[in-house]
Amino acid sequence: MIKIELTTILKEKNMTSKQLVKLIGITEANLSILRSGKAKAIRFTTLNAICKALNCTPGDILKFKEGDKNV
Amino acid sequence: MQFLFYMLVIAAIVFTIFIIYIINIIKTGDWDTSLKILNIFVKYGLIIFILSQIILSIFSLFYIGDGLLIFVFVIKQLIVTTFFIFIYFKTMNLLDNLNNNNIFLDINAKLSQEIGLYFLYLSVTEIVIGFILGFSLISSSGSFNIATNNTIFVYIIVGLVLQIISKILQKATEIYEENQLTI
Numbered sequence: 416m417i418k419i420e421l422t423t424i425l426k427e428k429n430m431t432s433k434q435l436v437k438l439i440g441i442t443e444a445n446l447s448i449l450r451s452g453k454a455k456a457i458r459f460t461t462l463n464a465i466c467k468a469l470n471c472t473p474g475d476i477l478k479f480k481e482g483d484k485n486v
Numbered sequence: 487m488q489f490l491f492y493m494l495v496i497a498a499i500v501f502t503i504f505i506i507y508i509i510n511i512i513k514t515g516d517w518d519t520s521l522k523i524l525n526i527f528v529k530y531g532l533i534i535f536i537l538s539q540i541i542l543s544i545f546s547l548f549y550i551g552d553g554l555l556i557f558v559f560v561i562k563q564l565i566v567t568t569f570f571i572f573i574y575f576k577t578m579n580l581l582d583n584l585n586n587n588n589i590f591l592d593i594n595a596k597l598s599q600e601i602g603l604y605f606l607y608l609s610v611t612e613i614v615i616g617f618i619l620g621f622s623l624i625s626s627s628g629s630f631n632i633a634t635n636n637t638i639f640v641y642i643i644v645g646l647v648l649q650i651i652s653k654i655l656q657k658a659t660e661i662y663e664e665n666q667l668t669i
Contacts, residue, residue, distance in 0.1 A: 445669045455667040 418478045421450050424469055439464035490545075497538075504531075525581050532574045539567055554622050562615040569604045569611070576601045590662035595655040602648025609641035 425435065432450070436443050441461060448454050462473055469476075508527060512520045543563040547556060580597045588594070616638075 441669060448667060449669045453667060454669045455664045457669050461669050 416480050418480050419449055419452055419454070420476055420478050421446075421465070424471060424475060428469055430469070435465070435468060438468040521581065521584055525585065528574070528577050528581060532570070532577070536567060536570050536574065539563065539570070555619070558615060558618050558622065562611065565611050566608060569608050573601055573604050576604070590655075590659045592656070592659055595652045595659060598648050598655060599652035602645045602652060605641045605645035605648065609638050609645065612638045612641065 425432065432443065432446055436446050439461065441464075449457065457477075462476070465471075465476060466473060504527075508523055511523045515523070540563070543559070547559070576597050580594060580601070583589070583591060583594055583597075
């Protein structure tokens with residue numbers, strides 16, 4: 416299962432969701448969907464914007480965890 | 487009798503012109519205009535159709551002599567009219583959802599499936615009543631005759647097409663929901 420580690424990274428970078436939303440240009444509702452793991456897919460443009468804003472790589476945000484059911 | 491014939495001919499001509507007009511609007515018009523026209527057609531067209539069914543049925547009762555035939559005919563008309571009333575309300579629900587821009591919903595797929603089922607039930611009703619009439623004629627006239635009716639095939643085709651459209655709508659709803667959850 417693919418897990419989104421956005422909450423951890425935000426804590427590491429001392430950034431709030433509202434600040435990230437302003438930087439990447441998506442709605443708070445959509446960021447909440449992404450953080451809760453309810454999202455079915457993520458666009459390259461969104462991933463690119465998140466990586467740019469948080470100064471990280473896609474691998475830092477998306478983690479693969481075995482054992483759980485597939486997305 | 488002649489008056490009724492002329493009235494029916496005029497009604498047929500008006501109806502044909504109206505259908506051509508609707509086809510033209512749907513082909514050339516945008517989504518909102520097409521929906522508006524379909525709404526009017528379903529709201530008034532189907533009511534007029536159901537009422538004319540009832541009036542013509544009552545009128546034709548005077549021309550059927552046999553008691554059993556009258557009974558079968560009345561039962562058939564009751565079933566057909568009931569199914570058309572169900573179809574009317576389900577179609578209105580579907581159009582209301584489309585008007586409110588709620589297109590890709592599970593309920594819409596379910597509604598079109600139900601409307602399709604009613605058309606299939608209508609075809610079964612026509613077939614069963616056709617057989618009953620055929621067998622009742624053996625007892626009254628001695629000759630076996632099963633009334634064939636083209637509307638049976640129309641009902642079956644419409645019913646099956648609506649089932650297919652319902653499946654397409656179900657798939658489209660799934661894709662739409664996935665798309666909504668793509669960030």
